[in-house]
Amino acid sequence: MIDLRLNGLPVQVEEGSTLLEAAGMYGIPIPTLCHMDGLSPYGACRLCVVEVGADGRSELVSACTYPAQDGLLVRTASRRVLRARRMVLELLLASCPQSKAIQDLAAAHDVRRQRFHQEHEDCILCGLCVRMCAEQMTGHAIGFQGRGEHRSIGTPYDARSAECKLCGGCIYVCPACSLRCTYTDPERAVCGGCANLAPPCLDKSQFHDMMCTMDPCVACEIG
Amino acid sequence: MATLLSKDFVRSTVEKYRGRRGALISILDEIQTREGYLPETALRQVADLTGRTLIDVFGVATFYKAFRLTPRGMHLVSVCLGTACHVRGAGGVAAALQDHLDLPADGGTSQDGAFTLEPVRCVGACALGPILVIDGDYMANVSATRAVALIEGRRDGEGAVCPTEDERVFPVEVNCPRCNHSLMDPDYLVDGYPSVRFTVSFGQEHGWLRLSSLYGSYAIETGGEVPADTIVHFFCPHCHGDLMGAWNCTECGAPMVPVLVQGGGMVQICSRRGCHSHLLDLEVDPEGQTPPPPLPR
Ligand code: FES
Ligand code: FES
Numbered sequence: 380m381i382d383l384r385l386n387g388l389p390v391q392v393e394e395g396s397t398l399l400e401a402a403g404m405y406g407i408p409i410p411t412l413c414h415m416d417g418l419s420p421y422g423a424c425r426l427c428v429v430e431v432g433a434d435g436r437s438e439l440v441s442a443c444t445y446p447a448q449d450g451l452l453v454r455t456a457s458r459r460v461l462r463a464r465r466m467v468l469e470l471l472l473a474s475c476p477q478s479k480a481i482q483d484l485a486a487a488h489d490v491r492r493q494r495f496h497q498e499h500e501d502c503i504l505c506g507l508c509v510r511m512c513a514e515q516m517t518g519h520a521i522g523f524q525g526r527g528e529h530r531s532i533g534t535p536y537d538a539r540s541a542e543c544k545l546c547g548g549c550i551y552v553c554p555a556c557s558l559r560c561t562y563t564d565p566e567r568a569v570c571g572g573c574a575n576l577a578p579p580c581l582d583k584s585q586f587h588d589m590m591c592t593m594d595p596c597v598a599c600e601i602g
Numbered sequence: 603m604a605t606l607l608s609k610d611f612v613r614s615t616v617e618k619y620r621g622r623r624g625a626l627i628s629i630l631d632e633i634q635t636r637e638g639y640l641p642e643t644a645l646r647q648v649a650d651l652t653g654r655t656l657i658d659v660f661g662v663a664t665f666y667k668a669f670r671l672t673p674r675g676m677h678l679v680s681v682c683l684g685t686a687c688h689v690r691g692a693g694g695v696a697a698a699l700q701d702h703l704d705l706p707a708d709g710g711t712s713q714d715g716a717f718t719l720e721p722v723r724c725v726g727a728c729a730l731g732p733i734l735v736i737d738g739d740y741m742a743n744v745s746a747t748r749a750v751a752l753i754e755g756r757r758d759g760e761g762a763v764c765p766t767e768d769e770r771v772f773p774v775e776v777n778c779p780r781c782n783h784s785l786m787d788p789d790y791l792v793d794g795y796p797s798v799r800f801t802v803s804f805g806q807e808h809g810w811l812r813l814s815s816l817y818g819s820y821a822i823e824t825g826g827e828v829p830a831d832t833i834v835h836f837f838c839p840h841c842h843g844d845l846m847g848a849w850n851c852t853e854c855g856a857p858m859v860p861v862l863v864q865g866g867g868m869v870q871i872c873s874r875r876g877c878h879s880h881l882l883d884l885e886v887d888p889e890g891q892t893p894p895p896p897l898p899r
Contacts, residue, residue: 519655519657519658520655520657521657522655522657522658522660522661523661523665524657524660524661524664524665525664525665526664526665526666526667534657535645535656535657535660536642536660540656540657542655542656542657
């Protein structure tokens with residue numbers, strides 16, 4: 380067992396736990412975006428920042444990847460943490476304001492505007508879908524490709540992948556619904572289940588760039 | 603140029619790195635060196651043979667700029683868009699080339715497969731910018747019009763340098779750094795060009811040594827037999843000054859021999875027989891002269 384202090388409270392957690400798990404065990408909320416139980420921690424969104432260490436020598440770390448250590452002092456809601464977290468939310472809002480998940484998180488933290496250049500990304504590169512595909516669905520069909528500003532998630536050559544089982548797990552976990560519903564282009568579709576059905580929005584050509592925001596997608600649920 | 607990639611080649615390459623987890627990059631690199639790019643079939647095969655999934659291999663192949671997934675044209679044209687070249691007008695050069703080859707801003711291979719244009723960030727020759735690199739040959743101070751002329755000059759035949767073995771081959775004329783007499787010997791040709799003459803000594807022996815003046819050629823002729831690996835002492839045939847320089851060869855540690863290039867700059871040659879290291883350091887002279895353009899081999 381490991382002894383540490385969470386917001387001043389002495390707690391004990393099992394060896395190998397992360398700070399996020401420790402906090403969860405004691406009912407201390409830490410917001411997350413790229414974390415999901417059953418998937419390996421990834422530490423992409425930085426929403427779960429906490430402050431570790433004593434005053435003056437503390438640092439911000441991501442709770443979902445930081446291992447609990449004996450005698451660690453952890454603060455999950457210090458002023459510094461809250462400020463960092465709100466900044467992360469602003470940045471997320473700046474890149475993907477249409478995401479319901481991000482909007483909800485922003486609202487919960489009272490972030491009502493963002494000060495950066497507004498973009499409308501389809502993907503925040505949280506990697507949830509990649510891990511879902513590989514770890515839960517044993518698909519390994521999608522992954523990261525490219526680098527820097529060209530980094531994206533998709534199948535090799537952006538073509539329908541032989542590994543893809545059309546399970547729709549990627550769309551299910553996506554906070555931004557980054558995997559665009561590509562029913563208009565079945566060849567490139569990752570899921571493509573809906574191409575065999577008539578999704579309600581199919582005729583509305585003005586929505587051809589629309590993302591699949593159904594939760595879960597009717598088509599994938601069936602396919 | 604490239605032969606059809608055989609499955610066996612991929613297999614033997616993978617086999618060579620068997621058991622080394624981190625070898626994926628080396629495997630891809632070997633395939634690309636042979637093929638000029640990474641064909642889809644090869645990536646699939648590598649994935650199969652290394653027990654990875656295609657997307658893992660694909661992710662690595664797309665992560666590194668050094669890997670390309672589409673075939674390269676006959677000539678590789680890199681236009682530097684680094685900061686220094688940019689302020690010296692590289693943007694116009696890039697635009698002219700894109701226009702000329704009908705390619706998008708991020709480059710690509712022209713329709714006829716003759717040229718691959720790629721924007722690069724700083725090739726380390728900032729003072730000479732805008733820089734254009736054609737098949738490994740550095741062109742300094744290029745303008746938009748000159749850039750188009752330069753690549754067109756390469757289009758067919760003669761100037762064609764095989765991109766996989768690109769070497770810069772052009773003649774340089776050199777002087778003694780001590781007395782500034784020309785070291786060129788127009789009466790004795792090596793590689794079809796006037797040779798560079800030195801007086802040399804090694805051990806108890808004295809004699810002459812003539813180098814090819816083609817930068818990139820290693821042809822050497824000597825008055826007597828110089829055993830490989832000996833460090834040869836270089837003297838100027840005019841002033842008999844000792845030419846051994848203060849720098850040591852980065853490859854073998856022997857002293858380098860600096861000589862002046864007519865028109866500015868200097869070449870350093872490694873004094874060890876058999877070591878092929880040499881450095882060329884051309885400077886722009888006040889009139890904005892450029893280094894000699896490479897000649898066809
Ligand atoms: S939840 Fe920890 S970094 Fe995203
Ligand atoms: S910026 Fe072009 S060579 Fe450095």
